[in-house]
Amino acid sequence: MTKIVGLTGGIGSGKTMVANFFKEEGIPVYISDERAKIIMDKPEVIQKIQEIFDENVQKEGKLNRKRIREIVFKESHLLEKLNAIVHPAVKKDFKQWVDLHQKYSFVIKESALLFEQKLYKTCDYIILVTAPEEIRVKRVVKRDGVTAESIRDIIRNQLKDEDKIPFCDWVIINVDKELVKKEIKNIIEDINLRNNSI
Incomplete structure (x- = not known):
């Protein structure tokens, strides 16, 4: 195990x-922040994130992270919603990654x-x-x-x-x-x- x-x-x-x-x-080594960025670039995740914001938070088909940071810094309830999308996706991604590395102790x-x-x-x-x-x-x-x-x-x-x-x-x-x-x-x-x- x-x-x-x-x-x-x-x-x-x-x-x-x-x-x-x-x-x-x-x-x-699994770098959570790097993996989260990759996950947040997936079209289905971008769509889910866009739905929680009133304004457009996309730029050239990707999330405008700078703008998102500015918004959630002021509105903590939106940060909670964002985390509720990203964290479970990262958790699932990590589990799959561990399964690929089963030969390591x-x-x-x-x-x-x-x-x-x-x-x-x-x-x-x-x-x-x-x-x-x-x-x-x-x-x-x-x-x-x-x-x-x-x-x-x-x-x-x-x-x-x-x-x-x-x-x-x-x-x-x-x-x-x-x-x-x-x-x-x-x-x-x-x-x-x-x-x-x-």
Whole structure:
């Protein structure tokens, strides 16, 4: 039975880098956000999403994500409706993906909202990626060219790491790339040991 390892972390924590390190080690990784974007480009999903908005949220046959973000940021009831379309579709897509990777003892499910969407309850193990706030802010400012204050706003609105830690099996403090790589090798070993002892 393939085990599901949840991988999460707040903005700027470096969870994408950690996910890529797992890929380099030959572990299948499901990036929830990437898959959600693919799903949201399907014509039947575009149609369902369009139906919840009063204005046209399409651009050249695809969803105008920027406009959708602007609307749902102000109208939370529309965000709930949007999530009610996208989340079940991603859940179904993930199940199909796991079925394709049955020969692996475990797979990684990367999701920024693992706790917010209660997805952690469907995981066998959980890894949290964290880093000091100043480092996180600097990373995102450099990556996205946004203001430090806007990043701090996002961090304040995200669930705090200390609230997630009690539910996690491993916490990766991402400040040194080489140390993180070593830690990932140890985690893989640890997961395999746990799986074999079950």
